[in-house]
Amino acid sequence: MKIMRKFAMLIWLTVATERLQAADRPVEMVDVGSHASTRSGVTLREKREVRVEAGSTRQETGADIVTATTRFVQRVNLVRRLLNSDSEELQVRELVKECVNFNGQAPAPNETVALLGKTLRARKKGGHWDYNLHQGRPTPEEVQFLADLAFAADLLEILSLSIGTGMHKTGENWKIEIPSSGGKDHGLIVPDSLETTFVSLEVKPDGPYATFAIEGKFHLERPMRLNARMEITFTATMVRRLSDMLDVETKASGKFLASAQAAGPNREKILLNYDYPFTLARTQAVERK
Numbered sequence: 001m002k003i004m005r006k007f008a009m010l011i012w013l014t015v016a017t018e019r020l021q022a023a024d025r026p027v028e029m030v031d032v033g034s035h036a037s038t039r040s041g042v043t044l045r046e047k048r049e050v051r052v053e054a055g056s057t058r059q060e061t062g063a064d065i066v067t068a069t070t071r072f073v074q075r076v077n078l079v080r081r082l083l084n085s086d087s088e089e090l091q092v093r094e095l096v097k098e099c100v101n102f103n104g105q106a107p108a109p110n111e112t113v114a115l116l117g118k119t120l121r122a123r124k125k126g127g128h129w130d131y132n133l134h135q136g137r138p139t140p141e142e143v144q145f146l147a148d149l150a151f152a153a154d155l156l157e158i159l160s161l162s163i164g165t166g167m168h169k170t171g172e173n174w175k176i177e178i179p180s181s182g183g184k185d186h187g188l189i190v191p192d193s194l195e196t197t198f199v200s201l202e203v204k205p206d207g208p209y210a211t212f213a214i215e216g217k218f219h220l221e222r223p224m225r226l227n228a229r230m231e232i233t234f235t236a237t238m239v240r241r242l243s244d245m246l247d248v249e250t251k252a253s254g255k256f257l258a259s260a261q262a263a264g265p266n267r268e269k270i271l272l273n274y275d276y277p278f279t280l281a282r283t284q285a286v287e288r289k
Contacts, residue, residue, distance in 0.1 A: 030201065032210060033165040033245055043081045043289075044246075048282035050074045050152070052256075055276035057101055061268055068101035070276065073111065074148065079287055086124040089134065092116055095145060114145040122153065127188055129153040151223065154189060156282070159238060159250060162194040162214045173197045192217040199237075207243030214238060228260035228272075236280075244286075252280040 055070035077094035098111040119134035131146040131153075132138070138146060164176045176194045199211040219231040234254030240247050256276040264270050 028201070029167040029169050030208065030210065030242060031166070032168050032198070032212075032240070032242065033160070033163050039244055039246065040082050040084045042244075043079060043287040044284050045287045046076070046078045046080055046282070046284045048076055048280065050278060050280050052276040052278045055256075055274065055278075058273040060271040060273075061264060068103055069106070070274070071098065071100050071102070071106060072276065072278075073098045073109075074152070076149070088122040090120040090122060090131075092118050092120065095149075097145065097148065112141075114142055120146070120149075122150070155232070158189055158191070158194070158216065158218060159214060159236060159252070160247065161191075162196050162216055163212055163238070163240070164196070168198050170198050170201050189218050189220055192219060194218075207241055209248070210240045210242055212238045212240065226260060227262070228258055230256065230258040232256050246284055246286070247282075248284055250280065250282040254278060
């Protein structure tokens, strides 16, 4: 028994000593975002899915009010060659979309596929991403899919902006202040609040990985030149490989609220309101040749 008590005491002393030494060590400060531009020339595989299972759509035309449940899905699989910070060439491996309104029982999936196997060019101009075909003219349906891709690219950038640049340590919490634009007619993202927490740092064979928790809210006036206002609130978890500042995994959930005004066939005013709880899952990896 004496030997067992001595052994237990030795273990306790060892653990206590390690905890005291860890407490005395300063928390490491790491660079969380300063070198993201060094990815130019890299080819990435990006997969993502945005999903709304039970959104609410309301349409008012005078005294006539129509409501519906909305299901939305956008699923993409892209091979992206980063030419520089403002230009990309993309190969479409999968691009699927569904947006259906219904009442009562949900209908069977009816997804639309577009741009499969085509090469796209993406350029950032005036604060917005613009997507187009590398060759040829897009059909009206393809124009809408290209606009959807550009709009999603603009929105996803807010996650990287939420982390910012510079040196931070695990457990630290900070807010990012982004100057608001006066361009109400240009659909620019206007951040209302962006707050990030450095959750953890894990060292893997290919380098350190940082996990961040992000909470945010932002709005847009007249997005995609529409007479509308959009507001998005979200919480997200993002894993970033610090060796090349690549966001390898992102999961987010939140709410998309929008109000819009349109004209009917007889130029009557139609008011539209959307309330969509959403989820987002996204992965990125370097595409090996």
